[in-house]
Amino acid sequence: MSRTDTATAGEALARYLHTQAGGFLRSLRLHGESGADTAGAAEAARSLRSSARRISGSLSTFRPLLDPDWADALRAELGWLSATLALEHACTSRMVRLLDALSRLSGTSPVPRARTEPVPLSAHGTSAHGPGAHGPAEGGPTPRRGGALTVGAARAGALLERRLTLARTRAHSAALGALGSARFHAVADSVALLASDLPLAPAAAGPADEVLGLLAEAGERRLLDAVAELPLGRAAHPYNAEALVNGLASDPAAEQQDAPWHEVRRLLRLHRYAREVLRPGDDPVLCHAGLVLDHHREAADASEAAADAARTPRIAPATAYALGVLHADQRHEVEAARFAFQQEWRHATAAVPAP
Amino acid sequence: MSRTDTATAGEALARYLHTQAGGFLRSLRLHGESGADTAGAAEAARSLRSSARRISGSLSTFRPLLDPDWADALRAELGWLSATLALEHACTSRMVRLLDALSRLSGTSPVPRARTEPVPLSAHGTSAHGPGAHGPAEGGPTPRRGGALTVGAARAGALLERRLTLARTRAHSAALGALGSARFHAVADSVALLASDLPLAPAAAGPADEVLGLLAEAGERRLLDAVAELPLGRAAHPYNAEALVNGLASDPAAEQQDAPWHEVRRLLRLHRYAREVLRPGDDPVLCHAGLVLDHHREAADASEAAADAARTPRIAPATAYALGVLHADQRHEVEAARFAFQQEWRHATAAVPAP
Numbered sequence: 001m002s003r004t005d006t007a008t009a010g011e012a013l014a015r016y017l018h019t020q021a022g023g024f025l026r027s028l029r030l031h032g033e034s035g036a037d038t039a040g041a042a043e044a045a046r047s048l049r050s051s052a053r054r055i056s057g058s059l060s061t062f063r064p065l066l067d068p069d070w071a072d073a074l075r076a077e078l079g080w081l082s083a084t085l086a087l088e089h090a091c092t093s094r095m096v097r098l099l100d101a102l103s104r105l106s107g108t109s110p111v112p113r114a115r116t117e118p119v120p121l122s123a124h125g126t127s128a129h130g131p132g133a134h135g136p137a138e139g140g141p142t143p144r145r146g147g148a149l150t151v152g153a154a155r156a157g158a159l160l161e162r163r164l165t166l167a168r169t170r171a172h173s174a175a176l177g178a179l180g181s182a183r184f185h186a187v188a189d190s191v192a193l194l195a196s197d198l199p200l201a202p203a204a205a206g207p208a209d210e211v212l213g214l215l216a217e218a219g220e221r222r223l224l225d226a227v228a229e230l231p232l233g234r235a236a237h238p239y240n241a242e243a244l245v246n247g248l249a250s251d252p253a254a255e256q257q258d259a260p261w262h263e264v265r266r267l268l269r270l271h272r273y274a275r276e277v278l279r280p281g282d283d284p285v286l287c288h289a290g291l292v293l294d295h296h297r298e299a300a301d302a303s304e305a306a307a308d309a310a311r312t313p314r315i316a317p318a319t320a321y322a323l324g325v326l327h328a329d330q331r332h333e334v335e336a337a338r339f340a341f342q343q344e345w346r347h348a349t350a351a352v353p354a355p
Numbered sequence: 356m357s358r359t360d361t362a363t364a365g366e367a368l369a370r371y372l373h374t375q376a377g378g379f380l381r382s383l384r385l386h387g388e389s390g391a392d393t394a395g396a397a398e399a400a401r402s403l404r405s406s407a408r409r410i411s412g413s414l415s416t417f418r419p420l421l422d423p424d425w426a427d428a429l430r431a432e433l434g435w436l437s438a439t440l441a442l443e444h445a446c447t448s449r450m451v452r453l454l455d456a457l458s459r460l461s462g463t464s465p466v467p468r469a470r471t472e473p474v475p476l477s478a479h480g481t482s483a484h485g486p487g488a489h490g491p492a493e494g495g496p497t498p499r500r501g502g503a504l505t506v507g508a509a510r511a512g513a514l515l516e517r518r519l520t521l522a523r524t525r526a527h528s529a530a531l532g533a534l535g536s537a538r539f540h541a542v543a544d545s546v547a548l549l550a551s552d553l554p555l556a557p558a559a560a561g562p563a564d565e566v567l568g569l570l571a572e573a574g575e576r577r578l579l580d581a582v583a584e585l586p587l588g589r590a591a592h593p594y595n596a597e598a599l600v601n602g603l604a605s606d607p608a609a610e611q612q613d614a615p616w617h618e619v620r621r622l623l624r625l626h627r628y629a630r631e632v633l634r635p636g637d638d639p640v641l642c643h644a645g646l647v648l649d650h651h652r653e654a655a656d657a658s659e660a661a662a663d664a665a666r667t668p669r670i671a672p673a674t675a676y677a678l679g680v681l682h683a684d685q686r687h688e689v690e691a692a693r694f695a696f697q698q699e700w701r702h703a704t705a706a707v708p709a710p
Contacts, residue, residue, distance in 0.1 A: 102603070104596070104600060105599060105600070105601070105602045105603040105604075106601075106603045106604050107600060107601040107603075107604035108604075150603050150604065152603065153603040238593030238594065238691070238694055239593065239594075239687065239688075239690065239691030239694060241459070241684070241687070241688075241691075244460060244680070244684060244687075245459060245460070245462060246460070246461075246462040247460045247680050247684070248457070248460040248461045248462075248505050248507065248508040248677055248680055249460075249461050249462035249463075249505065310672065310673075310676045315672050316672070317665065317670050317671070317672050317674070317675035318665075318675065319672070320672035320673065320675040320676040320679065321665045321675040321676065321678060321679040321682075322603055322679060323676060323679065324675065324676040324677060324678065324679020324680040324681075324682075324683070325599070325602050325603055325679040325680070325682055325683045326679075327676075327679075327680055327683075328679070328680045328682075328683030328684055328687075329596070329599060329602070329683055332594065332596070332599075332683075332687055333594075333596075335594065336593070336594030336596075339593055339594060
């Protein structure tokens, strides 16, 4: 436990928000100074969004300690900012994901992707992730030969690149516009005043550990309830074919089946941020589970981008065929992410705290 | 152990071949009598192929006990017959599989398919097949609504149905032609003489248990060697994306990666038939592993049929898109079958014989 031991809940929350506001303003300055350095600008935007998400999350979880109208208003503005800034990055990573997948499906990528394995965790030792699972000594993957992309895959790649580059350019302009707007300056002003001028409610006078702990627990309960609603038993059965079950349906059922997973992703984030207020550092298991759900979201969005591209008028059948394969591939990544999350979650809930 | 205890190897083999020849000739008579009863004719053809495979398999495994030229010649003719008769059935089951999959992908099938679970085996109790994996109490699969087939899926279904019906009609004519041919009558004559007039080699005079056992073991060793060459470690890692890795490649790498699995399927069959010669009845684990590899083969063939159909000139992009999704779906069934085989095999080799 940190210095929150003897502080009031309001003081501890103000301290955390002060740190995040500092990060927010520092990222903003770096972004302004980045100029032609696009990598620097992207990193500054990422950092800005990270701080904005944490501030917004704290305003949500610890809302009873704050002036609710003020908290809700700032949260809405931070949500607008995050969404606007996130779009450009999302377009870039979607394009990379889809072109990587096309290259893998064409047998032209040198190394096959291991799906949904963002970070090796502590020794889980499950059968599925057992040692040597990818060992080349066992025959391993089929060796790649520099097989040419089929015409369809090449055209599908070009079509996706065109569409996503256009979307990214638009998102970039929108982000620049947002950062120069009066609306943004008002947000930045509010963030600057966060630590010094936090409008607290009476409950904030209570002891930090107890009051913050109770509110964080309530957030955790919302997360656990949402996870309990997920079809984890089905997800635990590999190759259950659930993610693609409406892959050709005309109704939006596919998106509907994704929604509860996206909601768990959101609640897991809130839970992680709430834990940060109580104690510094991130829980590696929660962090990993969050990454898996990020993959879930990215694959779902990418599969939709492939389906959307296939609705382009006058494309060749070979292009449409490649986009169909790509769509199904990404829906299987969605299913793979669900399987991985289910494993993470089982370990997280079964494990005793690491020494 | 059965009556083979005191018999010579030649006598025991002749007894088994006699049984199979009886089945072959009985099926042939039933097929001739079936007339307009297509279900009866199909069942008779299935039974005929089953006997032909067993005779051919025994001629292969126990070849050192027989006149090798005679055995090889009859085996080639039985292979021709089996292949000719199998085609019609394969077209039918491929069509059913693909139309089922299209219906599932369109969200119009009432119950989602559980992949590659042909027969529940003895209590495996693995995490992947754990109890309640499909329990509706846990949220379960997304409920189906009678969502209309998309235009593309409906057209893809019609195209596949047309193509496979044509192929089936051709296969039916070819099978009828084969059964009426002089070549077939020569095969039937050879089979009728199998038991009474088996051309044995000197080694057939040895004791049945020892000699047949040694040859069956040699066959089992070929199977084990072939399984050892399979990338089972990779197959054990669910969602490894290996089966689709050349899904859009212009070279025939996809079929190349399937070949070792098809070869194991063939050797597993030979091993099962060799065991039947030694002792009556089938091993349920081997039988189940064989069914899983049958699924592997059927899914691989179906995925190819979808890809072939997509090469039809002048199809609509929506049709091609649906065929792409279908192709990828079947390649994932291929991957699922590999995962299931790997699990079966691990259990089969780890398990002590059931009491």
